[in-house]
Amino acid sequence: xxxxxxxxxxxxxxxxxxxxxxxxxxxxxxxxxxxxxxxxxxxxxxxxxxxxxxxxxxxxxxxxxxxxxxxxxxxxxxxxxxxxxxxxxxxxxxxxxxxxxxxxxxxxxxxxxxxxxxxxxxxxxxxxxxxxxxxxxxxxxxxxxxxxxxxxxxxxxxxxxxxxxxxxxxxxxxxxxxxx
Numbered sequence: 001x002x003x004x005x006x007x008x009x010x011x012x013x014x015x016x017x018x019x020x021x022x023x024x025x026x027x028x029x030x031x032x033x034x035x036x037x038x039x040x041x042x043x044x045x046x047x048x049x050x051x052x053x054x055x056x057x058x059x060x061x062x063x064x065x066x067x068x069x070x071x072x073x074x075x076x077x078x079x080x081x082x083x084x085x086x087x088x089x090x091x092x093x094x095x096x097x098x099x100x101x102x103x104x105x106x107x108x109x110x111x112x113x114x115x116x117x118x119x120x121x122x123x124x125x126x127x128x129x130x131x132x133x134x135x136x137x138x139x140x141x142x143x144x145x146x147x148x149x150x151x152x153x154x155x156x157x158x159x160x161x162x163x164x165x166x167x168x169x170x171x172x173x174x175x176x177x178x179x180x
Contacts, residue, residue, distance in 0.1 A: 028103065029069040031151060032061045032129050040158055040174025042077065045167070053077070057158065057174060059149075061129075068098040068108060069122075071131070073147075095120045095131070127151040141165045149176075 027033075036059040056076040064070040074092040097105035103124045111117035118135040133145040141164055148159040155177040162170040 027063055027067050027069065028099075028124050029061065029105075029129065030063075031127075032069070032149065032156075033063065034178045035060045035180040036156055036176040036178050038155070038158070038174055038176030040075075040160065040172040042160075042170060042172035044170045046169055055172065055174070057176060059156075059176060064096045065098060065108070068096060068105065070094065070096040071122075097122045137164070 036057075038057050040055045040057055042053060042055055054077075058074040060072045062070055072092065072094040074090065077089050077091070096108045097120070098108040100106050105122040105124070107120040111119040113119045113134060113136055116136060116138070118133050120131060120133050123130045123132075128148055128150040130146065130148045132147075133143075135143045135145075137143055144163045146159075146161050146163075150157045150159075152175075155175060158172070158174040158176060160170070160172040161168060
């Protein structure tokens, strides 16, 4: 009888341990995972802005540390005065996020905004992944950038805003398709 209880307990423990990896790999951001490419149209309220116009966009989103995620995005901007791209400028960013409370994710590791580093927060809500970046600029002004990526039947839409000291200075909208 005692031997049967030990065997039963061992079988129950083994069954539970095989279920644990499935629960550990569940990731709320999984619908966004993959590689995406597309374009966005950018405009600015700054009359001296030189990088308005079309932007080529590449995004990769993948799992990070179990239930977190890493996003890498690249943007090649063409200026309005050079739409063929001879003055193109490439920017790319990679940020990893770990889950906090509910649908909120914080960057991993955290940033020191007071030291001039940019801090990122992500929020999953329905079909949208919203990432907000907060920074203090060299002149002491605050900058808030927001990217809202929404899954659609055809791929993903992108809405971007950049606000400096409470004033909208740039916005962009675009679409992307999943390539992998």
